Amino acid sequence: MLTAHLLEDILDQVRPLIGTGHVASYIPALAKVPATKLGIAVLTNQGDMLTAGDANEAFSIQSISKALSLTLALGLYAPQEIWQRVGKEPSGQAFNSLIQLEMEQGIPRNPFINAGAIVVADLLHSRLSAPRQRLLEFVRQLAGDSHITYDKVVAASEMMHSDRNAAIAYLMRSFGNFNNEVLPVLNNYFHACALKMSCVDLARTFSYLANQGVSIETGHAVISPTQTKQLNALLATCGLYDGAGEFAYRVGMPGKSGVGGGIIAVVPGEMTVAVWSPELDSSGNSLAGTAALELLSNQLGRSIF
Amino acid sequence: MLTAHLLEDILDQVRPLIGTGHVASYIPALAKVPATKLGIAVLTNQGDMLTAGDANEAFSIQSISKALSLTLALGLYAPQEIWQRVGKEPSGQAFNSLIQLEMEQGIPRNPFINAGAIVVADLLHSRLSAPRQRLLEFVRQLAGDSHITYDKVVAASEMMHSDRNAAIAYLMRSFGNFNNEVLPVLNNYFHACALKMSCVDLARTFSYLANQGVSIETGHAVISPTQTKQLNALLATCGLYDGAGEFAYRVGMPGKSGVGGGIIAVVPGEMTVAVWSPELDSSGNSLAGTAALELLSNQLGRSIF
Amino acid sequence: MLTAHLLEDILDQVRPLIGTGHVASYIPALAKVPATKLGIAVLTNQGDMLTAGDANEAFSIQSISKALSLTLALGLYAPQEIWQRVGKEPSGQAFNSLIQLEMEQGIPRNPFINAGAIVVADLLHSRLSAPRQRLLEFVRQLAGDSHITYDKVVAASEMMHSDRNAAIAYLMRSFGNFNNEVLPVLNNYFHACALKMSCVDLARTFSYLANQGVSIETGHAVISPTQTKQLNALLATCGLYDGAGEFAYRVGMPGKSGVGGGIIAVVPGEMTVAVWSPELDSSGNSLAGTAALELLSNQLGRSIF
């Protein structure tokens, strides 16, 4: 049965894994996060929030933001306007590779690899007058927390290591699949990655995925039931970098990970989960975080399969 | 509500799609199947079988057999014996490509692309004295139909067009990931692809996927509940060639397709579905069959997402 | 025997090929060059200049400039400073592909594909205070023609279509193999490509390649005899995009082509040749130009093989 005690117990079981992964180190702000951080939050569709460990401590959500940006874009564009510019298939390659992108004429495989998320950022840039501010308001509302901010140090640091993402954007522009200036769009993209949120924030924010598009926190419809089902499908097949198959096999929930060590996952109709443990596995997904979700899935007997 | 009438109605809606795809033509036996064939069968976990169209006509199940071979292997080997030789990730490439296979040292991405299924065939060959006969018995029992057979003409024809699959097998053998003689294993592999089964047969056969591993037809446990969940996860991320993301997005069920135009899919805990329409889309999945599953999912409001 | 009459005769023989290729069209300034232009100039090591056709008309030398930039860099850097940042091997891929560049950690295959030439431009940018002016002076001196200029329209037009080259530069910078700001370096790179020179200019300019590094025009040593031999070797294996093998097979001279339809080639110890015909073959090399060089090689019995 789902209790705070169960969550504590799960964290105790996965804590020994800490030390067997590696904290993301490509920017200093991520490298210095203590590897021992470990938190979990579960929001049931009945509105109960259960937590354990460092569930209230904010961290850099990184690629988890890709799901938020896509959600925002789904409200601004007709489906075909989005899906003609980015695919819906797993990539089978590293999250930041240019190889497949060149072979497939600048159309990214899905919105959760870097190239795809950069296309989404380009879409937001074309339609919103202040995309960065709009995303922040969107997240604050969903999380019911007006104190959520961008970590400016992380965003600036990402921008200083942006060469590969700039290469991705320019390559897509050479194929006609990028419409704005590269640097401002990348700047927004990196700000989204630099959102600081806690497990509790994330569980509230993504509760619409578990509830047919209606936020448990606000009671408002964020996207339609059909869009929710579709978004969950994309998360299940593409949300965990090149480890989506393994995640589905072990955890069996649609989810999205970030190199900050966070993962959000949902059991549609039942609950939204957010975990955080900074050390990553070889695919870039939180090592202890994945293990915690696997235990949760097994002990509750809850998954989509 | 799920009725035979609903199924008839769905077939009527998708029938206009016939003519917009292409029937598999790499072997004559497949090329000559009438494109107008269209059938669907749904077996509920309560044991009710509903059908429409050509649901009782047998066709070449082709790659749907990859799920059966893997199920058989799951009963013969410890998990790590299988998963050290074949991965669990979507490939992001054509089903019969050698490129990724060479770059990843002869370890196929998953058991549902050709290379992966050939590894599974190699595993069965190593452990069973008569793998071809054993698979047939296994299928006959699951389907409750002792008349199911291999289509010898199809199997022989596949064998005559086996060069690319032979290349795949030899490449894996060069990496130490194939242990038997190539031709006999390919012969078994092609026989599995040449199984002739109807939608009704398939719905009965795969009912264990919807029922925690226990066959609705026989009442016997085929695999464990955990294995069932894992197999469904693999099907959801890798079961539809390079169209798994699109299938999840539109249909939202774990499934497996074949170039004969068949697809099986399940809603765990609820039902097993088999459809057949020979014309394929650009990913090699049944065009009208996918559309029928999408309609069924939408009209029943049933999917895993 | 090498006479102006022979050159006229050769042009007559290849003129019927005009109409079977395609003029480069990615920028308007190139697309509007008349396809019927055809010229050849041969400068013997004895100092005799023989010409035919449009040998005195200036055109956009495009990638032929890559050999000039490398020659300039050879005088500014120790060999290992250059060759640790760019390789000496044929690429086996399109001239502007990013695939190999990513797989080989940002080290371009050779200095004559775009990525390699952009590294050379980066090298020049790091060491020269006014690289664009310096290259122009260098070329004017070698050609003995102070009127040679950059085509500003072409350079500006290239800059407006620079996305793919920007992607290449950023990708190399992400691997630590690009040290300056991208846009200024690309601007210089595009100016070099936009040099306007005639066949006569080119034959004079590159005469050092046929004469152990000493310009026939100026009598000065441009590079050492060993460097000359090495540069000719690079041109022979990498100078004709992905058509170097075919060019060696048919023509048998070290050479460098440009998408403006120019080709320079040398028989070391004997002569320097420049041809111009705007229509290109599928590899991007002048179609009639290659044929003219082949005829010249065969009729004189002169090649390096």
Add this chain to the structure above:
Amino acid sequence: MLTAHLLEDILDQVRPLIGTGHVASYIPALAKVPATKLGIAVLTNQGDMLTAGDANEAFSIQSISKALSLTLALGLYAPQEIWQRVGKEPSGQAFNSLIQLEMEQGIPRNPFINAGAIVVADLLHSRLSAPRQRLLEFVRQLAGDSHITYDKVVAASEMMHSDRNAAIAYLMRSFGNFNNEVLPVLNNYFHACALKMSCVDLARTFSYLANQGVSIETGHAVISPTQTKQLNALLATCGLYDGAGEFAYRVGMPGKSGVGGGIIAVVPGEMTVAVWSPELDSSGNSLAGTAALELLSNQLGRSIF
């Protein structure tokens, strides 16, 4: 000046390199060859044979045989019959890769990578009743040595490690670019690789490359002057695996290497050289052998550039 003393001197200079490479070890028969073997033979077009070191000791010529098989095929087929099935361009990839082969529809890049040589073996198989015997007679005649044989142990050992080459052949057959049974053709291919010849044998055998197609040893025309020029061009751009550019840069002669540590190279119009030193560099070319050729080229001031 070219003397036996100069050759001795060159061997002394390169001998210290022994120990810095690695002897081919994929089959035992190659792995056990002493790494200290070192030999060189130069045959001038005047008919003078100069030697040093182990120049008379036979070794496994391996891929050097690819140049002999192609020479034989040039006499049996019209050019277009050969060149429609195999290209003339450097591959830019490892000698035994399947990646490029799949991307280029089963047409190998050139006749000196494995795939290309297997196509040539397929061509010989189609036209000759006893291709293996014919090649042996051809070599014996060219070398003026009726004792040259196939090393049966090496050939059998290669056959036992033939999986990757079988994959290559089957992949080409799937594209319609291989016409015979795979195993007999591979058997012939491996026998050609298993020819045992000394540096002296090799210098005599390949003297036609330096002499417009006429063997210095026999005085007979082996191929035409034009074919000779073309073959030398192919060797210059494709003869040294993925190290052709570096070899041209350092040595400046058309050449062909084998993983047995042998290399043959020519200065057209002047001389034929054969070297042997079993340790290889990272491209699979003889490390000390390449260095010896580089010294010879520099000290004589002879190269094609």
